[in-house]
Amino acid sequence: MDRLLLLTQAISDLDEEKVFQILDELIAENPSDEEVQEIVAACQRGMIIVGELFDSDDYYVADLIFAGELMSKAVEVLKPIICSRKKDTIGTIVLGTVKGDLHDIGKNIFKGMAETEGFEVHDLGIDVEPDVFVAKVKQIEPQIVAMSAVLTIALNSMKNTVDALKKAGLREKVKIIIGGNPVTEDSCKRIGADAFTTIAGEGVDICKKWIVNSIA
Amino acid sequence: MTDVKALAQERQQMFVNVYRGKIPTRIPINSILSLEACIEYAGANQAEVLWDMTKAEPIFEKVNTDFPADTPAGGTRRYPSFYQILGSRPFVMSSEGVMQHPNVQGMEPEDYDDFIAAPYDTMIEKIYPRLYTELDTDPNTKALILAKAMRAHGDEFALLAQIGARMRAKFGFASIPSSATTAPFDFLADFLRSFTGICSDIRRYPDKVIAACEALTPILIKKGKLPVPSKIGVTSIPLHMGPYLRTKDFEKFYWPSLKKQVEVLTEMGINVSLFVEHDFMRFLDHLSELPENTILRFEYGDPKLVSEKLGSKFIISGFYPVMLLHTGTKEQCIDKAKELIDILAPGGRYIFNTDKGAMDMHGNITENLKAVIEFVREYGKYDNPDEPYDLSKDPMPPAEKIVAEIEANLNSKYYQTWEQYRANHPELEGRPQEVIAKKIKKLEDDMFNFIINLGS
Ligand code: B12
Numbered sequence: 147m148d149r150l151l152l153l154t155q156a157i158s159d160l161d162e163e164k165v166f167q168i169l170d171e172l173i174a175e176n177p178s179d180e181e182v183q184e185i186v187a188a189c190q191r192g193m194i195i196v197g198e199l200f201d202s203d204d205y206y207v208a209d210l211i212f213a214g215e216l217m218s219k220a221v222e223v224l225k226p227i228i229c230s231r232k233k234d235t236i237g238t239i240v241l242g243t244v245k246g247d248l249h250d251i252g253k254n255i256f257k258g259m260a261e262t263e264g265f266e267v268h269d270l271g272i273d274v275e276p277d278v279f280v281a282k283v284k285q286i287e288p289q290i291v292a293m294s295a296v297l298t299i300a301l302n303s304m305k306n307t308v309d310a311l312k313k314a315g316l317r318e319k320v321k322i323i324i325g326g327n328p329v330t331e332d333s334c335k336r337i338g339a340d341a342f343t344t345i346a347g348e349g350v351d352i353c354k355k356w357i358v359n360s361i362a
Numbered sequence: 363m364t365d366v367k368a369l370a371q372e373r374q375q376m377f378v379n380v381y382r383g384k385i386p387t388r389i390p391i392n393s394i395l396s397l398e399a400c401i402e403y404a405g406a407n408q409a410e411v412l413w414d415m416t417k418a419e420p421i422f423e424k425v426n427t428d429f430p431a432d433t434p435a436g437g438t439r440r441y442p443s444f445y446q447i448l449g450s451r452p453f454v455m456s457s458e459g460v461m462q463h464p465n466v467q468g469m470e471p472e473d474y475d476d477f478i479a480a481p482y483d484t485m486i487e488k489i490y491p492r493l494y495t496e497l498d499t500d501p502n503t504k505a506l507i508l509a510k511a512m513r514a515h516g517d518e519f520a521l522l523a524q525i526g527a528r529m530r531a532k533f534g535f536a537s538i539p540s541s542a543t544t545a546p547f548d549f550l551a552d553f554l555r556s557f558t559g560i561c562s563d564i565r566r567y568p569d570k571v572i573a574a575c576e577a578l579t580p581i582l583i584k585k586g587k588l589p590v591p592s593k594i595g596v597t598s599i600p601l602h603m604g605p606y607l608r609t610k611d612f613e614k615f616y617w618p619s620l621k622k623q624v625e626v627l628t629e630m631g632i633n634v635s636l637f638v639e640h641d642f643m644r645f646l647d648h649l650s651e652l653p654e655n656t657i658l659r660f661e662y663g664d665p666k667l668v669s670e671k672l673g674s675k676f677i678i679s680g681f682y683p684v685m686l687l688h689t690g691t692k693e694q695c696i697d698k699a700k701e702l703i704d705i706l707a708p709g710g711r712y713i714f715n716t717d718k719g720a721m722d723m724h725g726n727i728t729e730n731l732k733a734v735i736e737f738v739r740e741y742g743k744y745d746n747p748d749e750p751y752d753l754s755k756d757p758m759p760p761a762e763k764i765v766a767e768i769e770a771n772l773n774s775k776y777y778q779t780w781e782q783y784r785a786n787h788p789e790l791e792g793r794p795q796e797v798i799a800k801k802i803k804k805l806e807d808d809m810f811n812f813i814i815n816l817g818s
Contacts, residue, residue: 162565207606211561246456248464251558272464 150188157192157220158199160212169223182227186262189220193259194347214255221258228264235266237357238288242270242279244295244303252326253294256346260292263350276303276310283316289360290353293339295326301333308338321356325349369534373432375750377536380677381594381633382751383655385710389703389742391735392715393431394684398460399720400425400436403728408459412442415518419525426533429731430739434529437522439542439815443514447507448816449495452553467556468493471563474570477554481577482774482810485554485817493553494816512812539595541632543586544818546575546619548602552818560603564615575619580768583626585814586634587765593756596657597627598635605640617648628653631759635659638680639718646671661717665705677711684716687734688725695730696737703742710748714738777810779803 149168156164172185196213199205205213239260243253250272257267268286270278283291291311293304304324311317322339325346334342340356343349376386395403397418401411404421411417418436425435440461445453452466468489469477477484491498496507530537544552550571551560563571586597604616624634635657642649643663650672659680660668668678681702686695699714706712720727769779780799783806784790790798 160565204608206608208561208564208603208611209608211558212565215558215562248462250465 150184153185153188154192154195157189157213157216158195160196160209160216162216162219165216165220166223169220173223173227177227182224186224186228189217189262190259190347190350193217193255194345197345197347211251214251214258217255218258221262224262228262236264237290237353238266238268238286239290239292239353240268240270240279240282240286240288241292242274242294243272244293244300244307245273245275246303247295247297247300248272249296249326250294252296252346256292256294256325256349259346259350260353263354265290265350265353274307276307279307280310280314280316283311283320284314288320289357291320291322292349292353293322293324295324296328298328300326301328301337304329304333304339305337312338321353323349323352366532366534370530370536373534373536374538376432377538378594378753379748379751380710380713381596381655381657383677383711384748384751385744385746387747388744389707389738390433390713391431391738391742392679392713393426393429393433393435394687394716394720394731395425395429395435396719396721397436397438399723402723403428409442409455412438412455412459412461415441415521415525419528422525422529423532426529428728429735430533431735432536434526434533434535437526439519441514441518443518444511447511447514448497451493451495463552465556465558466493466553467559469550469554469559471555471559471567474567474574478570478573478577480773481574481581482772482777482813486776486813489554490813490816512809515812515815516808539588539590539592541586541588541595541597543582543597543599543623543627543814545599545601545616546578546582546623547571547604547616548600549578549582549818550574551603554817557603564607564611568614571615572618575615579619579622580771581814583623583630584765584768585811586623586627586632587630587761588632591758591761593631593753593758595632596635597632598637599623600637601639601642604645605642609644612645613648617645621648621651624652624656626764628656629759630761630764632761633657633677635679637661643667650675652676655711657713659713659715665702669705673706673711674709677713678706679713679715680717681706682714682716684718684720687716687720687727687730690726690730692726692730692733695734699734699738700741703738707742707744710744714742778806 149172153165153168156168169185177185193213196205196210200210241253241257243250257269260267268282268288270282279291293307295301295304308317308322311320323341323343324334324337324339325343327344329342329344331342341352343352372387373390376388376390379386380390398408400421401408404424406417406421411421422434422436429435440453442455442461451464453461453463456462473484473488476488497504499507529535551557555563560571586599588595588597604612607616624636627634633655636659638658638660641662642660646668649658654675655677657677657679658672660678661680665681672678682698686698766779769777780803783802
């Protein structure tokens, strides 16, 4: 399917008109489950190229943000089909930008990509208190808790959130992933999370692996 | 002459020389402590001081005594009082008492056409009620809320000015009028379309973004006017979004209106001081197009390259990593100051400053900053200073005329020039026009500055 290549290309070119022209065409043809998966994968490959162009200084933050906007619009368009087809979601994620941090662009990109992969994402928003994470985890018992932060001082809030989950006896019941520009292997260890990434797509892959492994 | 007066005169001449591109007696040292850092240093409560700036005076005294830079410490334009009264969304006080800026969007894409036609009025009618929740109400309540907020705004700034005058008298600071404004694209991005919104707009409605920046430019030039007519003065403009754009988007959207703004302000006799935030190394050729003696305070980048490319035309500042003051040893801090001075000071177009203000006092900054100030004061003496630049020979710049033309073309039903006002008020015939004009103009301008301050 040549058009999937074109879709990937259009996303990586940030060509909004082209992206939705192709998506509309593809959706009009009433794609099978498998084909929908391929469409989603094509979008995500586009996002990965955007990330690479960012790393090579061809794109800058403004382009990354617009790519996130494209991705979430694409998710909106695809959601009705994905939802009507899927018998079950593949897993549940509680997501939020941690206390003290008001940035949510990266978090929203991750959310969009996770949803297209079939995750049910409960987004708590920004500046989320540890207690709010704890309460939500108690309420819906997700497999995964995902936290975002871009302020270096907010890394402490990530640790506080993990500690709060521990205190509430919930730590062993969930996998925890952290993302955002300042997270590193070191901070991940200190915070006590299970995984970290600065690439949204990689984060989604990690979550998928966790789900597959927990079923196996 | 008292020591303080002599010091004030020395400093005044230092800055005059530097601003005119002449070698001063020594490198001027900017104060680098933010108001938050000053409050922390004095062990006071952040929220209490911000809510009651009379409490800031002893704090400034302490900081100016302990960290004797050539400019006074502290100062802010973000007071919780008027933001609170207005129900501000763009600026909120955090639980720690720090003023913070969340992502907000006061303007919808549909508003572009109105905005381009009449930016000032569209802000007042449509945008501010979205940014300031207490203005989203009936006209009477709104009028009263605005009156309270503007009163608070005026009081805060008047108080700060009084404290400033006392600090000048006590510590011998220079007296140079200053103002502040915003780059047109940043003004559109920051509170109106939001950081995220503008990133889509430049792709979806590129022409409207350009037109909106053009419509804003005269307004933001007027905002940068000095508070009093003067032959010398500085208008600060912080730069936000440029480095987040691709070079070709920067050239298309960000640069033209900013360049125009700096050029006109310079024509008005002002040294524009750009806080070149983040990394501008991609844009050195653009910066080089700006008028001579524009002050460029850099955050990151290569000082050597900047010195080579820009050092003989512009006044360079910044680059000194404030983090080093927090985390480094005294020796490291002094070495860094020496390194930067050796690169940037020759030729005289240099002001010592950090890459950004210190937001708090963590680590070793207290000792390190004292040591660095002492070092720069000695090491920064020039052995080949130019003659004191004589301002009295300079003609008075045509600032009033330029701004009057902008005002006449504001296309606003809320902003009236004196001539427009006069035409609508025949009852003033035969009254002392000159005195009345001054007062009416001042009130209109106070309102204008208040309104524009709320937008950035
Ligand atoms: C956009 C922006 C803003 C916008 C935010 C808009 C919004 N809705 O988020 C606005 C203008 C509102 C803003 C405000 C402020 N900002 Co800001 N901001 C930025 C900026 C320019 C870009 C951040 C961004 O969105 N990047 C793009 C995204 C896509 O990247 P990302 O978050 O890393 O996400 C990617 C990955 O990390 C990953 N990911 C992210 N989250 C998650 C989560 C999971 C689970 C996973 C798996 C993956 C993942 O996926 C994404 C895509 O691959 C940065 C500078 C920069 N160059 O980074 C400063 C920056 C982050 N801001 C900064 C500051 C200081 C502030 C303010 C505090 C300023 C102030 N005085 O008010 C306020 C914030 C107040 C607060 N408490 O948060 C500093 C932080 C300094 C520090 N070391 O902590 C920076 C670095 C700027 C600077 N150089 O000083 N900011």
